[in-house]
Amino acid sequence: MTTTTLSPSRPCPGAVHGPLLPVVGAGTRVPLAHGGEIPYANLDNAASAPALTAVADRVAQVLPHYASVHRGAGYLSRVSTALFEQARAQVGAFLGAGPDDVVVFTRSTTDALDLLSRAVPTGARVLVADVEHHANLLPWQRSARTTVVRGGADAGETADLLEAELATGRYALLAVAGASNVTGEVLPLRRLARAAHAAGARIAVDGAQLLPHRRVDLGRDGIDWIALSGHKLYAPFGAGALVGRRDWLDAAEPYLAGGGATLDVGHDAVRWASGPDRHEAGSPNVVGAVALAEACATLAALPAGALEAHEAALRERLVTGLGALDGVHVVRPHPEDAVGVVTFTVPGHPASAVAAYLSAEHGVGVRDGRFCAHRFADALGLAEGGLRASTGVGTGSDEVDRLLAAVAQFVTTGPALEYGTTGGHWGPLTDARPAPESFLPSPGGGRG
Template structure:
């Protein structure tokens, strides 16, 4: 297996490209932030892979619903009935967006991490799980803690990783394959339908971490033969604290309830509890109705886009990112040209701390990127990113002007250097002289009541 992970050669200087406009309106697109050098700039959000802004349609739906919020499932009041209807409609909308089968369940959770932890506790005792080391911690740590899990080394690209997983599945010893639909480090997309068929042929099931894939691609669990998929609202332009696990009900109905509490029971006596089945079994406590409604609205808004619109938008922006960054001296793009990838691009700047570069981009240009190992330490280490990388990630609110700003700012950094001096400030990289207000004082505090 090749150990080379960085672009082997420098491409020709980039040519002018057709401007790409944002695909959908998002909240905060015109937000202005202060610069450490003085003045302000409109924030360029290139950190969508961590948390995406709310779609304007999602914010409008939340504003519409909030006045009608009340308790769900057990309230007799009219607004309780309204909220219950909204919550259950949201469950149907999320399931429809993902092509859920008639007997599948949609369990609302807090996030992808929460959903995958729930599923990990539902795997039958003694069942073996297969996962690759290229995964985000959300889809690695819940499985890695079990002695019944095998973690295989990923390949030089998504195709080789898929082949390695298929070969291991063929041994017939696994009950579940857990994979990410798209890498949060390189953006590479795995062939999910192919892996699902390989898993089923070997008597196993497949669970997909959809956090990075679903903001960029449509997935149909029935068509693609996926048993479970997990997702996060905050990745899918609905940052209101909800996620979901969607898929087969049998393992979930047989598992111990994820949380013990109100709503998860049919009857409680002095010496026994009869637990509910279906989603109720794992949704104890008052559910996040607003988060569920927001997630459903995001799904509906994305589903209304023309076929291929997401792929064309992100493909153009990714190409612009890769071409622009690869043309700069000392800048290397990790796995720059995979066969299939979403809008996630990781790069390094020779001889410079990634945290220094990220701090510079924020302080002097108002650009947000992510630095570090992206909660995928084993994969990052295998790519040679032991000291971390810089990740630029696009979304439906990104336009080519945002990418141009990033490329120009990195070019300035590697050619003329930053304007300010940088170092560790309270344990974090930042400018040693900073004209910006402290983050905690940037917005006025909430007015105290009483």
């Protein structure tokens, strides 16, 4: 086998790809441990994606009109209420929600799936696989009526195992991730939806990792519920949503007890609202909802296939470049279908140490660890952790090439600095960078 060594002067071959959409923070410079600064190479989009410029612009536009929602007679309250409900309609339209579906705004995908888990009818059985992110495993796993099946060698085999278990007819709900946050593999959702419905079950999809990369249509794809997070979808303003069928949600106890979720409160009884109000007690995150809706609209306006082509080119560049390096192992490099998430290891070196090196000496941000999917990571041989590089609409091939060159340097000549652990965290023993908490002080002054 011929091995290619990549260096800063020899980037990964192939066409140059620029960002697909402008994002806030592109070109932001970060300090290096040995001195100087460099533009940040953000390859950690799968954890939290930067805000789209269009989202930030929309937030700036609506902030002067921010006021109370649903309960104010003032003009700005009416404007904010209109913005909030418009955002609900936009998110629903982005996901192909039907007239009988409901859009409940939440804090995140985790919040949305916890809400749905509390709406499952008493006694109903739930089916999940152990390849799930904790957000789509732990809410279900705490119930004795949940079956957790072991995942297969790839997404297709996992789907086979789930389909076989569904065929027993014992389940009311199948909960699956649209795409793995560890390997990027995409599950065959339409096939699983058909299998669930044929067995008398429903399907709920954790869309956190899929929706930044692929469009989903609830009606077309046969999905009953989908959960999503704004911070994965280029709208990092603290909002998420649960979108889908209303019957279980209308019959469930309110997720939170409080103002806005009630029709009437008497001495001895409470009449709860139905629809989204039932589970949105308290003052809603209007700005977060507007940001999420703008992100949905911006992604929906992309030409057909543009998003898929962009990430496919970058993923191929990552996989090819990493796979060419001696001393680097790519986890499931060639799945049948995958989004822009690539996990790899440098055997013999702690993942956290390599991640610290990439940041300190090259200004590259990646994720290290077991990615909140411990059971799946362990099954993949990542009990000690791995490194995850993930692309987004703001990623260009130059950032991918910088990662490849940095990893090539690590496995050939090694880091320029000496590394160790402090408080359980890896880092250079000599570090010229300012402490993160002091790098960008508040313009409002200090704590004194």
